Amino acid sequence: MPNKISLTNNFPVIEKSNELYNRALGLIPSVTQTLAKGPGQWVNGIAPKYLVKGKGSHVWDADGNEYIDFMMGVGPLSLGYSYPKVDEAIKRQLEDGITFSMMHPLEVEVAELIRDIVPNAEAVRYSKTGADATSAAVRLARAFTRKNKILCCGYHGWHDWYISVTARNNGIPEAVQANSFTFNYNDINSVIGSIDNDVAAIILEPVVFAEPKDNFLHKLADLCREKNIVLIFDEMWTGFRMALGGAQEYFGIKPDLATYSKAVANGMPISILTGRREIMDLADEDIFFYTTFGGEALSLAATKATIHELRDKNVPKYLNEQGKKLKDGYTAIAQKLEMDFTRAIGYNWRSMASFDEKAGDPLVQKSLMQQEMIKRGVLWQGFHNMSYSHSDEDINFTLAALEESLAVLKNAVEKNNLRGTLKGEPVLPVFRKVDNFNMKPLKK
Numbered sequence: 331m332p333n334k335i336s337l338t339n340n341f342p343v344i345e346k347s348n349e350l351y352n353r354a355l356g357l358i359p360s361v362t363q364t365l366a367k368g369p370g371q372w373v374n375g376i377a378p379k380y381l382v383k384g385k386g387s388h389v390w391d392a393d394g395n396e397y398i399d400f401m402m403g404v405g406p407l408s409l410g411y412s413y414p415k416v417d418e419a420i421k422r423q424l425e426d427g428i429t430f431s432m433m434h435p436l437e438v439e440v441a442e443l444i445r446d447i448v449p450n451a452e453a454v455r456y457s458k459t460g461a462d463a464t465s466a467a468v469r470l471a472r473a474f475t476r477k478n479k480i481l482c483c484g485y486h487g488w489h490d491w492y493i494s495v496t497a498r499n500n501g502i503p504e505a506v507q508a509n510s511f512t513f514n515y516n517d518i519n520s521v522i523g524s525i526d527n528d529v530a531a532i533i534l535e536p537v538v539f540a541e542p543k544d545n546f547l548h549k550l551a552d553l554c555r556e557k558n559i560v561l562i563f564d565e566m567w568t569g570f571r572m573a574l575g576g577a578q579e580y581f582g583i584k585p586d587l588a589t590y591s592k593a594v595a596n597g598m599p600i601s602i603l604t605g606r607r608e609i610m611d612l613a614d615e616d617i618f619f620y621t622t623f624g625g626e627a628l629s630l631a632a633t634k635a636t637i638h639e640l641r642d643k644n645v646p647k648y649l650n651e652q653g654k655k656l657k658d659g660y661t662a663i664a665q666k667l668e669m670d671f672t673r674a675i676g677y678n679w680r681s682m683a684s685f686d687e688k689a690g691d692p693l694v695q696k697s698l699m700q701q702e703m704i705k706r707g708v709l710w711q712g713f714h715n716m717s718y719s720h721s722d723e724d725i726n727f728t729l730a731a732l733e734e735s736l737a738v739l740k741n742a743v744e745k746n747n748l749r750g751t752l753k754g755e756p757v758l759p760v761f762r763k764v765d766n767f768n769m770k771p772l773k774k
């Protein structure tokens with residue numbers, strides 16, 4: 331019998347997952363299209379690898395085991411799986427068509443909605459992936475300033491200009507690599523120290539887990555204005571989640587350009603670029619930013635329905651409230667169990683468990699927690715990506731599962747037997763990193 335969500339489960343049977351995985355090995359390089367969903371982020375041998383169904387905050391794997399999901403498709407499922415109002419909008423649009431030979435009215439309707447919500451949205455463009463939008467923003471910034479260099483902080487997608495600052499920079503011409511640099515979040519001096527006359531744009535995730543300190547974001551905005559640098563907020567995570575209009579609304583800062591995706595369409599593929607008219611207008615004729623599926627109507631219908639629901643139900647407030655129960659609950663349990671080496675950090679709408687090295691390899695600690703949570707029916711990568719479908723019942727069950735799992739971790743740490751308690755292979759580090767990630771300070 332497949333597992334249900336229960337504190338008394340055995341490890342799930344994952345035969346079908348493993349069978350699919352074995353078929354993918356050798357056929358699909360790296361096995362996955364989305365690194366964060368791939369096997370490297372899940373305890374090999376314990377965690378399922380393929381999901382086939384979702385409803386609300388719950389998912390079912392290929393073997394029929396049920397879980398409460400806290401990854402939510404790595405961000406997009408802001409309302410929840412199979413959310414009726416969004417799915418109905420998609421189905422209604424499907425009756426009329428998916429992609430057309432001319433523009434579709436939804437392109438205008440959704441742009442107007444976004445203009446009303448996103449503070450800097452004097453103009454709006456769509457594309458399909460987050461990387462499309464960040465790359466378009468970078469191209470616009472270069473065209474507008476007639477400069478070349480890009481300073482970035484966070485993760486901005488798979489395109490050359492960004493991946494060149496990471497360790498996976500093979501296949502990228504040196505000339506491209508020579509124009510991208512990173513800076514440290516909350517370290518205005520690292521930004522100032524990296525600026526020369528050729529910096530076109532500063533692009534960053536306005537927040538990841540740490541909060542901005544000492545007015546960091548405002549100082550960045552001032553610096554950009556002073557030096558004629560385009561400030562780009564990459565709001566893939568913050569947008570339509572931290573506040574409807576994202577971090578720019580939350581912090582009261584208007585970046586020159588901003589990029590959105592994930593939460594805005596509850597799982598449908600769309601990304602959005604917003605910004606100052608005079609910069610965005612360069613997309614009229616100066617720069618080229620077009621793609622076949624840019625105005626695909628199912629995603630636009632989903633976006634419209636999702637935005638209405640996010641706004642009508644004040645979903646950002648709900649994510650904050652529910653997430654707070656989980657984040658504070660995690661830390662309270664750890665304290666009760668006298669585990670000073672772990673706590674939950676970050677914002678309530680997306681918190682993360684952190685593990686100190688003093689208790690052993692943090693990745694093995696996280697893996698052990700994941701193993702124990704999966705056994706109890708919670709799909710857990712250490713992140714709590716909250717959605718509108720995470721009910722009190724889900725949170726209470728998850729806290730009960732966390733309490734038992736943390737007790738297992740405590741025992742393993744005390745017996746110096748972390749690796750022995752872990753039945754599968756530990757997870758790999760997440761690719762995203764926000765500090766000191768292959769920093770390439772400019773040589774003056």
Ligand SMILES: Cc1ncc(COP(=O)(O)O)c(C=O)c1O
Nearest residue numbers: 459460461485486487535564566
């Ligand atoms: C902050 C941020 N920017 C850009 C991207 C790239 O988006 P995509 O994977 O849709 O290209 C991501 C994806 O996770 C992201 O989190």
